[in-house]
Amino acid sequence: MSFQKLDALGRKLEALEHALAILGADEATHMAVGGGEKRAEAMANLAGMYHAQSTAPEIRDWLEAAKAEGLSEDQRLALGEFERVYVNATCLPTEFVERRTAATMRSEQLWRELRPTGDWDAFLPALEGVVALVREEAQLRADALGLAPYDALMEQYDPGNRTAELDKVFADLKAFLTDFVPQALGVQEKRLADRPLKPLTGPYPIEKQRELGLAAMRAAGFDFTHGSLAVSHHPFCGGVPTDVRMTTRYRTDEFLSSLMGVLHETGHALYEQGLPKDWSHWPLGKARGMGIHESQSLFVEMQVARSPEFWQFALPLVHLHLGEDAIPGWEVEDVLAKVNFVERGYIRVDADEVTYPLHVILRYELEQDLVSGKLEVSQIPEAWDAKMTQYLGISTINDPKDGPMQDVHWPAGIFGYFPSYTLGAMIAAQQWAALEKDIPDARGQIAKGDFAAVNDWRAQNIWLQASRWSTPDLIRRATGEPLNAGYFKAHLKRRYG
Amino acid sequence: MSFQKLDALGRKLEALEHALAILGADEATHMAVGGGEKRAEAMANLAGMYHAQSTAPEIRDWLEAAKAEGLSEDQRLALGEFERVYVNATCLPTEFVERRTAATMRSEQLWRELRPTGDWDAFLPALEGVVALVREEAQLRADALGLAPYDALMEQYDPGNRTAELDKVFADLKAFLTDFVPQALGVQEKRLADRPLKPLTGPYPIEKQRELGLAAMRAAGFDFTHGSLAVSHHPFCGGVPTDVRMTTRYRTDEFLSSLMGVLHETGHALYEQGLPKDWSHWPLGKARGMGIHESQSLFVEMQVARSPEFWQFALPLVHLHLGEDAIPGWEVEDVLAKVNFVERGYIRVDADEVTYPLHVILRYELEQDLVSGKLEVSQIPEAWDAKMTQYLGISTINDPKDGPMQDVHWPAGIFGYFPSYTLGAMIAAQQWAALEKDIPDARGQIAKGDFAAVNDWRAQNIWLQASRWSTPDLIRRATGEPLNAGYFKAHLKRRYG
Ligand SMILES: [Zn+2]
Ligand SMILES: [Zn+2]
Numbered sequence: 006m007s008f009q010k011l012d013a014l015g016r017k018l019e020a021l022e023h024a025l026a027i028l029g030a031d032e033a034t035h036m037a038v039g040g041g042e043k044r045a046e047a048m049a050n051l052a053g054m055y056h057a058q059s060t061a062p063e064i065r066d067w068l069e070a071a072k073a074e075g076l077s078e079d080q081r082l083a084l085g086e087f088e089r090v091y092v093n094a095t096c097l098p099t100e101f102v103e104r105r106t107a108a109t110m111r112s113e114q115l116w117r118e119l120r121p122t123g124d125w126d127a128f129l130p131a132l133e134g135v136v137a138l139v140r141e142e143a144q145l146r147a148d149a150l151g152l153a154p155y156d157a158l159m160e161q162y163d164p165g166n167r168t169a170e171l172d173k174v175f176a177d178l179k180a181f182l183t184d185f186v187p188q189a190l191g192v193q194e195k196r197l198a199d200r201p202l203k204p205l206t207g208p209y210p211i212e213k214q215r216e217l218g219l220a221a222m223r224a225a226g227f228d229f230t231h232g233s234l235a236v237s238h239h240p241f242c243g244g245v246p247t248d249v250r251m252t253t254r255y256r257t258d259e260f261l262s263s264l265m266g267v268l269h270e271t272g273h274a275l276y277e278q279g280l281p282k283d284w285s286h287w288p289l290g291k292a293r294g295m296g297i298h299e300s301q302s303l304f305v306e307m308q309v310a311r312s313p314e315f316w317q318f319a320l321p322l323v324h325l326h327l328g329e330d331a332i333p334g335w336e337v338e339d340v341l342a343k344v345n346f347v348e349r350g351y352i353r354v355d356a357d358e359v360t361y362p363l364h365v366i367l368r369y370e371l372e373q374d375l376v377s378g379k380l381e382v383s384q385i386p387e388a389w390d391a392k393m394t395q396y397l398g399i400s401t402i403n404d405p406k407d408g409p410m411q412d413v414h415w416p417a418g419i420f421g422y423f424p425s426y427t428l429g430a431m432i433a434a435q436q437w438a439a440l441e442k443d444i445p446d447a448r449g450q451i452a453k454g455d456f457a458a459v460n461d462w463r464a465q466n467i468w469l470q471a472s473r474w475s476t477p478d479l480i481r482r483a484t485g486e487p488l489n490a491g492y493f494k495a496h497l498k499r500r501y502g
Numbered sequence: 503m504s505f506q507k508l509d510a511l512g513r514k515l516e517a518l519e520h521a522l523a524i525l526g527a528d529e530a531t532h533m534a535v536g537g538g539e540k541r542a543e544a545m546a547n548l549a550g551m552y553h554a555q556s557t558a559p560e561i562r563d564w565l566e567a568a569k570a571e572g573l574s575e576d577q578r579l580a581l582g583e584f585e586r587v588y589v590n591a592t593c594l595p596t597e598f599v600e601r602r603t604a605a606t607m608r609s610e611q612l613w614r615e616l617r618p619t620g621d622w623d624a625f626l627p628a629l630e631g632v633v634a635l636v637r638e639e640a641q642l643r644a645d646a647l648g649l650a651p652y653d654a655l656m657e658q659y660d661p662g663n664r665t666a667e668l669d670k671v672f673a674d675l676k677a678f679l680t681d682f683v684p685q686a687l688g689v690q691e692k693r694l695a696d697r698p699l700k701p702l703t704g705p706y707p708i709e710k711q712r713e714l715g716l717a718a719m720r721a722a723g724f725d726f727t728h729g730s731l732a733v734s735h736h737p738f739c740g741g742v743p744t745d746v747r748m749t750t751r752y753r754t755d756e757f758l759s760s761l762m763g764v765l766h767e768t769g770h771a772l773y774e775q776g777l778p779k780d781w782s783h784w785p786l787g788k789a790r791g792m793g794i795h796e797s798q799s800l801f802v803e804m805q806v807a808r809s810p811e812f813w814q815f816a817l818p819l820v821h822l823h824l825g826e827d828a829i830p831g832w833e834v835e836d837v838l839a840k841v842n843f844v845e846r847g848y849i850r851v852d853a854d855e856v857t858y859p860l861h862v863i864l865r866y867e868l869e870q871d872l873v874s875g876k877l878e879v880s881q882i883p884e885a886w887d888a889k890m891t892q893y894l895g896i897s898t899i900n901d902p903k904d905g906p907m908q909d910v911h912w913p914a915g916i917f918g919y920f921p922s923y924t925l926g927a928m929i930a931a932q933q934w935a936a937l938e939k940d941i942p943d944a945r946g947q948i949a950k951g952d953f954a955a956v957n958d959w960r961a962q963n964i965w966l967q968a969s970r971w972s973t974p975d976l977i978r979r980a981t982g983e984p985l986n987a988g989y990f991k992a993h994l995k996r997r998y999g
Contacts, residue, residue: 016543016547017547017551019543019544019547020543020544020545020546020547020548020551021547021548023525023540023541023544024521024525024544024548027524027525027528028520028521028524028525031524031528031532034532035528035531035532035730035732036745037726037727037728037729037730037744037745037746038727039725039727039728039744039745040728040742040744040745042744043520043742043743043744043745043782044520044744044745046513046516046517047516047517047520047521048517049517050513050514050516050517050518051517051518051521054514054517054551228536229534230534230535230536231534231536231537232534233532233534235532245537245540246540247534247536247537247539247540247541248533248534248536248537248540248541249534285540
């Protein structure tokens with residue numbers, strides 16, 4: 006049976022994925038410093054085997070033959086995902102992939118060299134080369150998938166995402182935020198006048214912070230029989246669903262950034278741990294995509310862990326692990342003022358949840374114009390500055406380092422990915438609203454540190470659905486309606502208005 | 503060029519080895535408890551890919567074609583090792599390998615169940631099945647390699663090892679030890695009457711023991727830019743040469759077992775770290791075999807770390823890391839009396855260096871008779887007991903658990919491996935003697951914790967030789983003469999006589 010061949014292939018690919026995931030997590034956490042070169046060589050070779058095995062020509066025959074086989078409903082859906090993944094993986098000619106890999110590797114390397122000084126002019130030719138290749142790639146993918154070029158790029162990260170819908174939702178959100186950011190800043194200013202930010206009185210020993218993080222993970226539902234927490238320079242959630250490797254990093258002068266980071270990654274981890282076990286070797290059994298994944302982390306980090314209810318539960322936990330004098334005299338309001346501090350800034354990754362979407366929408370708009378050819382790479386600094394000034398009231402024209410040179414995505418040739426971040430934030434808010442309809446006491450449960458019902462709702466509606474539906478269909482099935490910026494707007498108004 | 507194809511194959515196999523080695527080490531150290539099933543599945547699949555790629559039929563053509571190519575001396579030697587490995591890997595029919603794998607897996611599992619109660623009768627049929635397969639395997643290997651059956655089994659672990667030589671060396675050693683063990687026990691008794699064993703006054707905190715272990719590793723030459731020390735239930739030295747994963751385990755009531763274990767594994771680690779870098783993807787660039795590997799660990803553990811000179815250096819190190827009161831009043835002699843304590847015992851893995859070879863020779867003799875058919879499995883308990891009584895003066899007839907059921911090797915179908923342990927002990931002694939001829943002050947340097955010249959000698963004569971020579975040739979080249987039990991005997995007389 007051809008489906009059996011796909012099933013067997015899935016097991017081999019899962020083994021290679023397993024190796025790559027654990028080797029990747031190990032590299033960032035436990036590898037000896039001199040082990041990097043051989044590790045990179047080993048991983049490149051394993052990735053090559055993965056590519057060769059997952060794009061073998063005979064797979065197309067198996068896919069066609071399997072369609073005629075008597076398949077169960079799960080197998081039929083699985084076959085669809087096998088095919089989707091195969092088409093996405095094989096729609097670029099090898100010759101093109103090699104050209105693109107070489108160009109983006111050089112460009113990313115150059116970016117790492119030039120970013121510290123923000124030397125845009127020196128970087129320009131490399132980025133022009135990358136964008137030319139991205140245009141070519143978008144067209145190749147568009148032809149293979151029957152999609153518009155930018156949609157074909159997004160299709161890699163969130164299947165079913167289309168600019169036709171996203172443009173409207175983002176326009177709605179942008180219009181709201183350009184007014185709302187100054188309003189939220191004004192509200193914050195008045196609040197802080199009444200109740201100034203309290204200073205943190207560290208040092209907070211790393212071992213105690215670790216215990217606090219573990220306690221928060223445990224409360225949020227992290228399964229320590231299938232995962233662990235380590236330390237790495239760039240925090241991540243990696244590994245495999247049966248052994249999720251989460252990391253954080255610590256500074257001793259404060260503890261909130263590590264704790265919030267741990268809760269964010271816990272959101273990613275819960276999704277992986279909650280995926281259906283039986284199909285872990287089928288594409289159908291894997292997490293849906295980047296936007297949904299980010300919605301799971303932002304659900305925990307933003308919807309839950311920056312709420313007053315969560316801090317009713319978490320403040321005593323801080324005292325338990327860091328000591329009664331860790332944050333003397335702090336009340337829930339003091340923590341919230343700190344973790345929900347709003348600020349206009351240049352850097353996306355440092356942005357709060359109110360201003361963050363404007364950073365993303367700016368990139369989304371520029372990417373579309375770059376891919377369509379409406380915008381040339383040489384025009385990016387002016388276009389970037391104009392939008393930053395319009396959306397956030399700050400200028401980057403003399404500071405490319407903190408402007409268009411701040412992110413690795415474009416130097417690495419990754420276009421169509423940025424929207425997933427804000428898609429995630431919106432889905433998280435929409436998800437919370439849907440969940441609260443089914444569990445009216447959800448906030449009360451969180452205040453007691455009880456995540457059971459909340460997690461069960463998410464398991465049924467999101468995690469166990471894995472890749473059964475496209476991203477828009479999954480949103481609709483889980484929340485009862487299509488993506489709607491209204492929930493995220495309502496969330497921001499409630500918290501910052 | 504066909505040699506280039508072998509070279510490229512070597513890189514792919516090295517990547518799979520790298521993954522298997524790191525996944526294996528990770529499993530014992532950092533894996534979440536619930537990750538085992540998927541890890542085993544992934545590793546089995548990767549091992550399957552390794553097997554398929556390393557035994558592909560076209561390799562035989564490459565090997566033949568490469569012989570006619572203009573190769574450098576290194577390439578010529580590399581080709582020889584590629585071929586040796588290929589022949590050893592392909593000399594068993596797939597059908598046989600599958601039968602054997604199934605049988606040994608069942609037998610090993612049964613052994614794990616039955617060993618605690620020592621139920622020999624229940625285990626007998628499974629072991630009979632395994633031994634029948636081992637006889638078949640020995641004959642298949644013998645036919646393919648043109649060797650005697652038991653030699654063909656040993657060939658997997660130490661290429662070039664032949665019973666024709668080992669029989670003589672082991673007979674010599676056995677004759678010596680049956681007299682020497684009682685003599686050493688008598689000497690020890692007198693010594694202890696004059697100077698009783700001092701008790702250890704723990705607890706010794708794990709964190710401090712770890713620092714002591716790291717300091718000892720560093721002094722012995724372990725390169726922490728290419729390796730690390732972690733904790734696991736069964737200590738091992740794994741990983742890859744560029745990232746050696748060593749482990750130990752701690753008990754808090756004493757510190758010497760962990761420290762001696764660390765030094766043993768450091769010996770293995772130095773060999774791996776000292777292998778030539780450029781050919782790490784060729785069989786030629788890998789460690790020679792099990793006997794040589796064990797000689798490198800026993801060199802550090804037995805020749806060096808149980809000597810009075812080492813403890814001149816190490817005793818202050820113990821005080822530095824465990825505190826001045828860790829072993830109050832202890833002198834070098836007190837440590838040596840402890841770490842070099844001789845005792846007749848049932849269990850090979852618990853044996854001291856004087857009695858250990860007798861455990862090995864017993865197994866070596868029984869294995870030869872089992873493979874040749876002179877001995878049947880049902881006769882093992884009597885044969886085992888007779889030899890234990892003769893060699894060590896203790897009976898196991900009523901205690902199969904601590905007799906023929908004590909080791910995993912036979913249940914797992916591993917025959918021809920045991921001799922490597924004692925081969926290693928003899929090579930270590932012979933190596934020290936050769937080294938001391940070139941570096942007359944070697945003991946003085948060890949007393950100062952200076953391993954530089956000693957390690958340089960070992961790097962040149964052993965580590966950088968990798969798999970250029972057969973085991974007997976490597977011994978001859980490194981020490982100037984063939985394997986000679988005299989050095990090990992002299993070592994024992996010096997230390998215990
Ligand atoms: Zn995230
Ligand atoms: Zn060893």
